[in-house]
Amino acid sequence: MPHVVTQACCGDASCVYACPVNCIHPTPDEPDFGTAEMLYIDPTTCVDCGACVTACPVGAIVPGHRLTDEHHRFLAVNAAHYNPDEFDGEVRFPVDMGKRLPLAPVTTPTPLAAPPQHIAIVGSGPSAMYAADEFLRLPNVSVTVYERLSKPFGLARYGVAPDHTHTRAIMHLFDDIARHPRLKILLNCEIGRDVTLDQLRERHDAVLWAGGAPTDRPLNIPGTDATGFSSATALVGWYNDHPDFADREFDLTTDRVIVIGNGNVALDVARVLTGDADALARTSISRTALDAIGRRGIREVLVVARRGPRQAAFTLPELIGLVESDAHIIVDPADLDGLVAYNITDQLKLEQLREIAARGEQGDGPVIRFAFGLAPEEILTAGGKVTGVRFAKNAVAADGTATPTGETVDIDAGLVLSAIGYHGVPVPGLPFDEKRGVIPNDRGRVMDGDTPVPGVYVTGWIKRGPTGFIGTNKTDSVETIASWRADVEAAASATA
Numbered sequence: 474m475p476h477v478v479t480q481a482c483c484g485d486a487s488c489v490y491a492c493p494v495n496c497i498h499p500t501p502d503e504p505d506f507g508t509a510e511m512l513y514i515d516p517t518t519c520v521d522c523g524a525c526v527t528a529c530p531v532g533a534i535v536p537g538h539r540l541t542d543e544h545h546r547f548l549a550v551n552a553a554h555y556n557p558d559e560f561d562g563e564v565r566f567p568v569d570m571g572k573r574l575p576l577a578p579v580t581t582p583t584p585l586a587a588p589p590q591h592i593a594i595v596g597s598g599p600s601a602m603y604a605a606d607e608f609l610r611l612p613n614v615s616v617t618v619y620e621r622l623s624k625p626f627g628l629a630r631y632g633v634a635p636d637h638t639h640t641r642a643i644m645h646l647f648d649d650i651a652r653h654p655r656l657k658i659l660l661n662c663e664i665g666r667d668v669t670l671d672q673l674r675e676r677h678d679a680v681l682w683a684g685g686a687p688t689d690r691p692l693n694i695p696g697t698d699a700t701g702f703s704s705a706t707a708l709v710g711w712y713n714d715h716p717d718f719a720d721r722e723f724d725l726t727t728d729r730v731i732v733i734g735n736g737n738v739a740l741d742v743a744r745v746l747t748g749d750a751d752a753l754a755r756t757s758i759s760r761t762a763l764d765a766i767g768r769r770g771i772r773e774v775l776v777v778a779r780r781g782p783r784q785a786a787f788t789l790p791e792l793i794g795l796v797e798s799d800a801h802i803i804v805d806p807a808d809l810d811g812l813v814a815y816n817i818t819d820q821l822k823l824e825q826l827r828e829i830a831a832r833g834e835q836g837d838g839p840v841i842r843f844a845f846g847l848a849p850e851e852i853l854t855a856g857g858k859v860t861g862v863r864f865a866k867n868a869v870a871a872d873g874t875a876t877p878t879g880e881t882v883d884i885d886a887g888l889v890l891s892a893i894g895y896h897g898v899p900v901p902g903l904p905f906d907e908k909r910g911v912i913p914n915d916r917g918r919v920m921d922g923d924t925p926v927p928g929v930y931v932t933g934w935i936k937r938g939p940t941g942f943i944g945t946n947k948t949d950s951v952e953t954i955a956s957w958r959a960d961v962e963a964a965a966s967a968t969a
């Protein structure tokens with residue numbers, strides 16, 4: 474039985490390079506790589522050697538015969554991407570080996586044709602650690618990582634949900650990278666407070682900014698200053714023991730929580746807020762959050778999207794993970810009427826949603842209910858506290874365009890969480906694109922208009938915006954370091 478990629482897939486493509494028969498796709502050099510929600514193993518080509526299992530940093534690949542009930546759906550998900558009968562004759566990754574795009578090459582880097590380089594990396598999250606790993610493949614490069622917090626690894630520690638233990642295991646890989654003798658991590662060291670960017674630039678040959686997108690995209694509607702309204706990312710920080718959010722208070726005694734937005738962050742918070750307290754107690758969840766969940770009054774977490782099910786921002790692996798958890802999910806079948814899929818991932822997502830809808834309402838535990846076509850208009854308040862949300866109803870066209878119908882609906886809730894995405898913050902001394910929340914760059918070179926800022930590079934969410942998975946940062950960092958290398962070698966040859 475072939476191996477199968479499951480929910481925790483981080484997309485860093487380590488498995489692709491390990492596979493001797495090129496059966497894992499998309500590879501980083503294939504067009505779908507940037508948009509795929511996970512990687513897939515071709516069951517007809519897999520030789521069951523297990524090389525991918527060893528390479529995967531998050532334990533996401535399982536031999537078919539060891540698939541648990543929780544993961545059995547991924548057998549079909551992997552296979553569907555290679556089967557022309559699954560979706561309109563579409564085969565995402567051609568089965569004929571002769572026609573396949575070449576395997577992403579594994580290269581041993583040639584030594585840097587430049588004097589030894591000492592690099593500063595700001596931040597220690599996934600993009601920073603993948604970048605450090607890539608720099609350290611070059612024997613004459615050393616790296617110092619500057620981290621503001623007392624513990625490293627950024628969103629891998631403070632952003633991944635506590636019950637996603639496989640995904641959190643990526644920190645073992647980062648621990649290994651951190652042990653490299655030419656890498657130093659300085660904790661509790663904040664740029665602008667303990668050392669300035671100019672000082673970093675003076676002391677190092679190059680500075681790589683990997684500070685991520687640390688704030689939330691703002692929800693610009695009335696009422697967001699009321700008690701009981703918060704960003705979902707603050708709640709995530711709170712239940713993950715992030716020091717910036719430890720003092721926050723969230724009232725989980727309310728009947729209903731509304732989550733605005735339906736990306737993977739929305740699914741994470743809905744799952745944790747309705748999760749079994751005993752099971753959560755076996756995870757890394759903060760004690761404060763666990764106590765609050767043990768005493769919760771929540772009967773429903775309503776996950777609300779302004780567009781339709783076909784435009785849902787959550788990914789298929791996360792939806793399957795939710796379906797396979799103990800969560801009691803409710804979808805109104807009427808929301809799915811007449812919807813047609815545009816590609817295989819779409820089709821598989823709609824199948825999952827239809828299966829949920831067919832189950833109807835059962836049990837008496839807290840439920841996660843999906844609602845579609847509702848745009849938040851105002852946070853309703855009384856005496857400075859949240860009492861609900863007024864939504865404008867949208868008509869959603871097949872292409873995803875939402876048009877207000879003119880009707881509104883008020884829904885009661887004691888806690889409202891906005892999960893509408895992250896946003897980068899400006900770095901003093903560097904250019905900033907306020908709209909996108911990124912530092913303008915050309916393949917990782919920081920750009921001031923048309924001019925590169927000498928010796929300063931970016932990677933991760935502050936480079937490309939808050940999209941993708943942990944492993945997406947690997948290819949992103951590899952691209953930036955290729956730019957840095959080209960610049961350093963060009964400068965060295967110009968002065969030779």
Ligand code: NAP
Nearest residue numbers: 734735736737738739779780786892893894895939940941
């Ligand atoms: P996201 O995926 O960008 O989803 C944002 C959601 O907010 C969308 O439903 C969007 O709807 C909605 N939205 C945006 N502006 C809105 C507004 N003004 N009013 C109402 N709704 C609005 O954001 P995210 O969930 O924060 O995730 C960020 C990234 O982290 C994603 O790449 C995600 O996959 C990743 N992540 C991954 C995992 C995982 O793999 N387990 C976990 C967490 C996060 P529209 O489409 O209509 O704009």
